[in-house]
Amino acid sequence: MITADLQYLVAFAGGDAPVLSVYLNLAPERQIRRSYRTAFDDLLKTVEAGLDDAWRTAVQADVERVRAYLRDQPPGGPGLALFSCSAQNLWQSYALPVPVADRVHVGPRPYLRPLLDVLDEYERYVVALVDKEKARLFMVYLGEIVEQEFVEDLVPGKHEQGGWSQANYQRHHAAHVFWHLRRVAEELSALLWRKPFDRLVLAGPPEATAELRRLLPRRLRERLAGTFPAEIFAPPSEILAKTREIEREAERVAEERLIDDLLDAVFVGRGVRGLAPTLRAISRGAVHRLIVTDAAGPPGAECPACGLLIAECTISCPECGGTPRRLDDVVERAVERTLNEGGLVETVHGPASDRLSREGEGIGAFLRFQLEVSLPIEEAEGG
Ligand SMILES: [Zn+2]
Incomplete structure (x- = not known):
């Protein structure tokens, strides 16, 4: 993979x-x-x-x-x-x-x-397509859909309930639907354990998805990205198309929230925004999670002697006086450096990308530690 x-x-x-x-x-x-x-x-x-x-x-x-x-x-x-x-x-x-x-x-x-x-x-999605007695679980990743499991619980029909009153039958039927959907919730928990996924989508007749939703444990409910009506034997291509719509919307919302969180982190000294401050933080190994836009970055430089990443193409390193190597895209190198040091990198698109460009020259980061505290005093003042 x-x-x-x-x-x-x-x-x-x-x-x-x-x-x-x-x-x-x-x-x-x-x-x-x-x-x-x-x-x-x-x-x-x-x-x-x-x-x-x-x-x-x-x-x-x-x-x-x-x-x-x-x-x-x-x-x-x-x-x-x-x-x-x-x-x-x-x-x-x-x-x-x-x-x-x-x-x-x-x-x-x-x-x-x-x-x-x-x-x-492309996050990993699971779609639970359910009705009152059947369930199909799909894994959606990188634009592909794969059916994982089929669950069928026999819900007794009317003909098996000879002599029962209508009210009795209704209660009995409802209990079977409940057991079936509870089993689906358990299958989903087991799947989450075996093949961790990022988000969950429920599909099926609204009364079935609403009940399943109530039965989800917290770990699954917090992954819930959306619900759509569908027939139990809907073709996978239809499930994929509907899931992609939910995926795009969820991604957009999550990216907007990420930028909010980043600006909050900057405010309390646990984050940086803008090219020069972010490059400095990466050079010091302080970046926990780097956020970049999907646009190409500007040229810059990297000092092979001390590892400093520099926003301009200078001929001598401001840190150690070494000779920096020119980079066509300094953000690309920032991404590699962050990954190499065990940090996370996230790319934002659309409105979140526009906002990060406006508020932080297209780059920012959450920090492992407060940078000012670890800097020599004259650097902190200069920065
Ligand atoms: Zn240097």
Whole structure:
């Protein structure tokens, strides 16, 4: 699975050898005559023009490998990510279930931001499709839906209740529905334990979903993202489409709340916003959770001697006087550094992204510790 390899890619460094990272949009219209191959060649030309001779030569083996892959492998999904570093035996390909923007990148490390964006945007959902006697549980992740379980509890029909009064029958029937839905709630708890998921969606006739909702334990109720009416034998494609709508809305709300929390944290000294303060916090290993927009970041620099990340392209490190290395996208490096140090990274989109751009130049972070306290006094005043 993608997430299992991610730590390896995050920690991977090509040393002196270049790492070629390729993202391609393989949406159906691009698959006609495989026009994405032309897109790769065009982007590559631009990227190669910016490389020095040694790297342009070194990356050729990777370029040929990517070309062969694009020629021989039929597309496995609407998006593709490839990482190649022949000198270090790195080759990873990912068929992504969602399209990504075309991008070719040559650098000392794999370029991971678009892949992280895809992973971040798609939380793991479980859909419980229920009626009074059946239940189907689906797992939705990265745009794919997989049916996990089918539960059927026999609810006695009228014909089995000979001689019962209507009121008696109603009570008996209601008890069976209750037992069935309670069992569904238990199955969901067990599933959460076996395959942890982020959010839960209930689907089915409103009276069944309303009752199931009342029976959910707290751990499941706090994951509840929405409910929609559906027939018990609805096709998975319909369940997926409805879930994606709920997913998009939940993501939007969660991202807005994340920015609120970030600004609160900044206010009480447990967070930073803006490029320079956030880079300084990362350089000091103080970042617990980095928040960035989905836009590309500005250029900057990193000092190889002391590790300082710098918002401008200076010729000498303000911390140790060393010679910083220029970075085309300093936010990309900020993301890698945060992940390398065991921190979390979240990318925001849409309205939350606009707000983070306005309020914090598109970047901010929650801190592990209050930064001012750990700084020498003159730095804290200067910052
Ligand atoms: Zn330095």
